[in-house]
Amino acid sequence: MTDTTPGFAPLPQAFFLRDAVAVARDLVGATLCVRGVSGRIVETEAYRQDDAASHSFQGPTRRNAAMFGPAGCAYVYRSYGLHWCLNVVCVEGEAVLLRALEPLAGKEIMAQRRGQMPVRQLCAGPGRLSQALGISPDDNFQSFDRPDFFLSGAEHIADIVQGPRIGISRATALDWRFGLKGSPYLSRRF
Numbered sequence: 001m002t003d004t005t006p007g008f009a010p011l012p013q014a015f016f017l018r019d020a021v022a023v024a025r026d027l028v029g030a031t032l033c034v035r036g037v038s039g040r041i042v043e044t045e046a047y048r049q050d051d052a053a054s055h056s057f058q059g060p061t062r063r064n065a066a067m068f069g070p071a072g073c074a075y076v077y078r079s080y081g082l083h084w085c086l087n088v089v090c091v092e093g094e095a096v097l098l099r100a101l102e103p104l105a106g107k108e109i110m111a112q113r114r115g116q117m118p119v120r121q122l123c124a125g126p127g128r129l130s131q132a133l134g135i136s137p138d139d140n141f142q143s144f145d146r147p148d149f150f151l152s153g154a155e156h157i158a159d160i161v162q163g164p165r166i167g168i169s170r171a172t173a174l175d176w177r178f179g180l181k182g183s184p185y186l187s188r189r190f
Contacts, residue, residue, distance in 0.1 A: 010150035016071035020046040020094035025162075025178045027088065027096060029154030034133040036148070037109050039101030039123055042183040045165045046176040049093030053171040056093040066141050067095050074149075076130075076140040083127025086135050088144060088151065099166075099177070100124050102185040103132070125187040161190045 016023060024046035031040055047054035055064040066075035067089055075087040075095050087095040101123035103110055110122045110132035123129040144151045159181040164172060166188060179186050
């Protein structure tokens with residue numbers, strides 16, 4: 001496979017074949033590249049099958065089928081009937097929601113998709129992130145190892161903060177939200 005973004009190589013499937021909490025933490029600082037646009041992941045949330053807030057909690061359905069698919073593939077769903085959200089599948093029934101990115105390449109394209117706003121707001125939140133990257137239902141089940149759709153490991157170990165997840169009403173006490181300390185690109189401060 002040839003890489004279309006110099007300096008980046010896709011993470012191996014083994015990286016994703018782990019507990020979602022570990023993967024969520026380790027994805028902070030990684031780079032996501034989608035069809036010519038890219039960003040550094042600055043915020044994630046973990047969801048496990050034994051977690052009442054997870055879409056997989058009640059088992060496989062048509063909507064959450066990707067969560068039971070291969071590790072390292074995308075799980076895309078619509079939130080509140082408005083926004084697409086992008087997740088990375090880990091072990092069976094577990095996924096990591098990508099909450100925020102620091103835009104790196106293709107900022108002009110992101111701005112066209114999102115409207116004119118400060119760069120720090122282009123990908124600050126899962127709906128904004130997906131809109132800026134052009135994520136659609138067609139990306140559901142897609143593997144993150146394609147030349148135009150991949151995750152690349154962090155260049156260095158990130159200084160990470162941890163806290164409760166956002167926008168859920170169940171399992172609210174779990175500190176499974178991870179972020180890059182001091183990043184101005186977070187969806188919400190910790």
